[in-house]
Structure formats: structure tokens, C-alpha cells
Amino acid sequence: xxxxxxxxxxxxxxxxxxxxxxxxxxxxxxxxxxxxxxxxxxxxxxxxxxxxxxxxxxxxxxxxxxxxxxxxxxxxxxxxxxxxxxxxxxxxxxxxxxxxxxxxxxxxxxxxxxxxxxxxxxxxxxxx
Numbered sequence: 001x002x003x004x005x006x007x008x009x010x011x012x013x014x015x016x017x018x019x020x021x022x023x024x025x026x027x028x029x030x031x032x033x034x035x036x037x038x039x040x041x042x043x044x045x046x047x048x049x050x051x052x053x054x055x056x057x058x059x060x061x062x063x064x065x066x067x068x069x070x071x072x073x074x075x076x077x078x079x080x081x082x083x084x085x086x087x088x089x090x091x092x093x094x095x096x097x098x099x100x101x102x103x104x105x106x107x108x109x110x111x112x113x114x115x116x117x118x119x120x121x122x123x124x125x126x127x128x
Contacts, residue, residue, distance in 0.1 A: 015125040039060045046062055047062065048061055
């Protein structure tokens, strides 16, 4: 395996960039808020728009998503006797499985191959 070199300069640079990133993201979010207020006033709320200044085009795009609210929709469909339009999902109850294992009603081996494990990696640098 090749040796991988991590130097104090690399760590310091990463730390510096993280601070700059936070500052840049804060400023960008503040500018985005101004741009949205501008477009709300000049083109209307939830309306797309564009502005050209000094050879740059600022555009606001609007994406619309619609989703039925589960509880009232299911209730209404049941009242209308339209049960065919209700999806029934069978999913494992994580809490009940865990409790059953702790109580000895179920062995973890019984569910071998059924568990998915995800890992996420993160880098953190703090001044010490």
C-alpha cells in the first residue's frame, strides 16, 4: 500500500477553506434572499423571471411539486369507497424488531441478510 502524506499545511489549508466556505455560503444565501424578494415584487410570487445587468443574466426558476397529503387523502378515498386507490406498504417496524430481539422473542440471526448498513464519512478540524 502506498504511504499517503498528510501535512500540517494541508490540515491548516483545509481549515482555512472551511471558514471561507461558511462565509461565502452565508453571503450567497443573503444575496439569494434579495434576488427572490426582487423577483417576488417585479414578476410575482412563485413566478419565473430574469434580469440582465452588465452582461450577466440573473434567472429565477420555479419548480412545482404536488403531493397528496396522506391522512386526509386516505380518509377521503375511504369515504368515497375508492380503496383501490390506496397503496398499502409492508415495511419492517424497526422499533418492534429491536424490542423483540432485546426480549429474546427473536434472534438477530433469524434476520441474517435482511439488514442494510450504511456508513458516512466526515472530516472535522478543530483548533486545539
